Structures are given as structure tokens and as C-alpha cells.
Amino acid sequence: MCGLSGEIRFDGGRPDISGVERMTDRLAARGPDGRGLWSQGAVALGHRRLKIIDLSEHGAQPMTDAESRLTGVFNGCIYNYRELRGKLERLGHRFFSTSDTEVLLKAYRQWGADCVDHLLGMFAFALVEQDTGRLVLGRDRLGIKPLYLAGETGRLRFASSLPALLAGGGVDTSLDPQAVHQYLSWHATVAAPRTVLAGVRKLPPATVRTVEPDGRHQDHCYWQPSYTRRPEHAGMDAADWCDAVRDALRTAVRRRMVADVPVGVLLSGGLDSSLIVALLADEGQADLATFSIGFESENGEEGDEFTYSDLVAKEFATDHHQLMVPSDRVSAGLDGAIAAMSEPMVSHDTVAFHLLSEQVAKQLSVVQSGQGADEIFAGYHWYPDLAAAPREREPETYADVYFDRPHADLARMLQPHMLAGHDVSGDFVRAHMAEPGAETALDAALRLDTHVMMIDDPVKRVDNMTMDWGLEARVPFLDHELVELAAACPPGLKLAQDGKGVLKDIGRQVLPHSVVDRPKGYFPVPAIRHMAGPVLDRVREALSAPEARRRGIFRESYVSELLAAPDTHRTKRGANALWQVALLEIWLQTHGIR
DSSP, X not given: OOEEEEEEESSSOOOOHHHHHHHHHHTTXXXXXXXXEEEETTEEEEEEEOOSSOOSGGGOSSEEETTTTEEEEEEEEETTHHHHHHHHHHTTOOOSOOOHHHHHHHHHHHHGGGGGGGOOEEEEXXXXXXXXXOEEEEEOTTOOSOOEEEEETTEEEEEXXXXXXXXXOOOOOOBOHHHHHHHHHTTTXXXXXXXXXXXXXXXXXXXXXXXXXXXXXXXEEOOOOOBSOOGGGTTOOHHHHHHHHHHHHHHHHHHTTOSSSXXXXXXXXXXXXXXXXXXXHHTTOOSOEEEEEEEOOBTTBOOOOHHHHHHHHHHTTOEEEEEEEOHHHHHHHHHHHHHHOSSOOOOTHHHHHHHHHHHHTTTOSEEEOOTTHHHHTTOSTTHHHHHHSOGGGHHHHHHHHHOSSOHHHHHHHBOGGGOOSSOHHHHHHHHHHHSSSBOSHHHXXXXXXXXXXTXXXXXXXXXXXXXXXXXXXXXXXXXXXXXXXHHHSOHHHHHGGGSOHHHHHHHHHHSOHHHHSSOOOOOOOHHHHTTOHHHHHHHHHHHTSHHHHHHOOBOHHHHHHHHHSTTTOBOTTSOBHHHHHHHHHHHHHHXXXX
């Protein structure tokens, strides 16, 4: 829920209140229910509110705890806030609201920066110690909630979205060649702390940054699960692991029902979202609202999975809503989805999430979604190859099965000034996989996917697209206790049955078997995947625009080759190469970057 912004000055000046106001107003879609500003000394904070917990004005932000002289802004939800509130009350704290934001303030007063160890949830926050002038920034363990940073001489700005930082002004919008290398290698993923813009960074997940009044800062990474087998799990067989994962997932789903408003489910008809519906029904949740989306077929490719979502909805008697989107609506909705992107995201289901969220937000403010299961339970087709790789060949194998293209290909794609000069993406993977704490090749790959690739692709995608309509998406598969359990689970149990074996065993206990045993599906958007009609027109327009020619990211010969056969050129992972190239340029133009 919500969007936050702010500025801290290090040069003795006062913060630019009008700049903070512009950033805050740019976040209006994330928080349509309220607006607040606060400033003292060298710091200013802004907030847009989406009312989910404590619907009264007592929950408004920025929020100040008068006793501790602490002021903060918060985005997200602390699922165990009621339990924490009780604990803090027993420690002598008194509350004026029923909000989780106030619980965060009191928790910081009690435990300092270690308060994050007590929080179960998704969150980004900024806290100001009024007496010291110190600023504390924090982000949840799996990076579900974003926090972007723009530093320049004498100040630091921060916001829940990159476009909000741009609205504040003064951002270096030149491109970062190393980030562009990652974008073209990893299916548009750029790992924290980088973004494609040289002047914008993002706070890494599971990180608390303490910023002193003179500009010095210190980062503390407070969580990283071990991807090894643990003594406490010795003797557990497949049935025991199935029970343990089912119980942890049930707990995760139950936690995410905490709200003062109704909570629904985005139901694709796949295993992951169907499990959420089944477990909620098992908890006694009646009249659960579920939502599915489909698109018109293109080039013989089906654009919906209604057969399976309808089956699950009928099985559990949900209040089901089915949305069919015509192809012309896809092209019309494309620019809106790109405007909602904090960073360019090439996956074609981004538009699907944006269109679905628009409709869901007319009825609900909170939904649960199934993202993350493939990364933590080895659901993708490339994991068996990684599991079979010898440890010394692990980074090369990962690049073979995961990268869109090898480093050598970038030289013929990019203009010389955009070349990073060395294999930035490959070096990143080699360094990450060499770190201790991963027992097998598959463990190392899952750790990389869960803590880097997933955060800056599907997780970011869901947050950006849903919050652009004031819809909060909660992701139970990214409950950090479930992720810890999955990290310890034997690789063979995850790889079984063509991936997600342990989840499929759970599914057979609670779902129709046809849902469990179906071929793996995706959010298909054929009009984009095949560069059909108006989408292709939009691509040609962007790549021929004057600003694209001035910027000169890609070699003209390469762009001409793609445009000559728009549905032919595919990356190693099957993505449309023209869409990947064009999307970067469309995103830059959409956000006014010249």
C-alpha cells in the first residue's frame, strides 16, 4: 500500500519542498486515499496513502511518534503487526492508532534498526530521528516493495518509483552501460543497486541504510537464507517435506488476509494461484473474489487459460470474474503500462497485469498473487540442466540456459559508446555463484534467481502494474519463512515431476488433478509476442523518433535487420528481440528522457 518520497540535505540547506511535493504527487496512483508532507531541518518526507489497515485518519502519514521524536513514511504491510503491537504494549509502549505504521515506529524505538528482524511482511520505509537528523531507509527481505534513490552533491532523494524521482528534477538520466548490458543479457533484469539510468539507484532488498546528517551512510544486509541441507531436517522423507511446505504455505496465505478491507486472488488457472485459492477455501474463506484475464489469439497462439481458472473457481465456489481483452485494447493499453514501469520490463505479461489490475481495482484494494513459486521451488525448464552441471561449470551453464544472448553478441548490437567493455553480466553471475552458502549447483542457481533475478523482474512487474491502479498485491510464496524452508528442501524434491514436485504433491491433495498435471502456462499476450498490428506500429515509431537517433543506443544496421523481419528474431530464451530493443527506447521516451 502507499507511496513514499523524501529528501535529505547534507550541505546545510533546507530540503526542496516543491520537489518533494512533485515526487509525492507523481505517486498519487499508488496512494489515492490521502496525501501528506512533513519537513524539519534538513529532511522532508512525502506520502500518498492507500487505506488498507486502520482506515481512519489516525493512520495518516507521515506519522510522528511524539515521545521518541521519530517521524516516518511506510509502504507495504506488516502482517504480524497485531502480535507485535501486543508485545510492544507489554514492553510499555502506548498506541494512538491501530495501524501497522505506528507499530513500525514503536518497533524502531524499541529495537533500533534491528526492528526489521521482527517484521513479517513486505515493506519499504524512511524514518527520521528528529533529535539527531539521522535518516533510516529499509526494504523487505525479498524486495517486494521498491525504494529508488537519486544522489547528487549535497543531497539524497528517495521515492517508491523511479518516475517519481524524475518528477522531482535534477536526476542524471544518462544511460548506465553496465545496466544496459544486464538488461540485454537477463531478459530486461537489472540487478540492485543499478538501474538503466546512471543517476538512479535502488536500495537492495533485505537492507537497512543509515544515513548520517553529513551524508555518510552504512548499509546492513539483515537476511540471507542458507541454500544447504540442515541438521533439523535430517530424516525427513518426501511426505514429511510435503507436509512442512503445505503448512508453511498455509501460514503464508493466512497471514496475507490481514486487512481492514476484503482480499481477493488473481487466479491464472496455474498451480500456484490455484493453490492459494484452495488453501483459503480450506481456511473457511467464503465468497472469495477471483479474477482471470485472457487475450485474443494471434498467429495460432491461444491467449487465455480460462479452462483451468474456471475449473478452480467452480471447485471452490469463488465469486469469479473473467476478463477477455481484444487485441486492439492491448495496443491501446501499452503506453499506460510502460508509463507505470519504474524500469523497462520486457515480459509481455506486464500489459496483462496492468489491464487486469485496472479492472480488479474497481472492486478491491488487495489481492493475493502466485508469483515466486517457480524461482523458489525450481519450476522453470532450465533447472534440470543447471542441477546436472559440475560446480566448476556452473556459471557457464547458467549463461547457456538463462541469458538472452552471449556477451560477444552485444558488440554488433550496441553503438561503441554503450559497450560496457567486459562481460559485466557474466562476471556478476560468477561472483554470485562463488559465494558460500549454496550446497549444489541448483542451490546456487536458485539463490541467484530468488534474490536477484526474480526481484527485478516478476516481483517488480507485479508491484508496478497493480499499484498503478491503487491495488495492493500480496505474494505468499515470498513469505520469508517459506523461502527459508524451500532453500533447505532437497533439490531432488523440487526438480521432481518436471519441476515444483513438492508443490504438485500438495496440489494433488487439494486441487483437481487436471490443474496440477497440465502443461506449464504463462500469461500469454500474443499481440506483443508476435509484434502484431498497432504494437508493431508503435515500435517503428519509437525507433525512428528523433530522440532515438540522437541517443544512438543501438547500431542502425542491427535495428534495420530486426525491423525487416519483426517476428523472426528471437533471443536464446525465446523473447522477441525487436520488442526487447524497442521497449528500452519506448520507456525512455515515455518518461521524458531525451
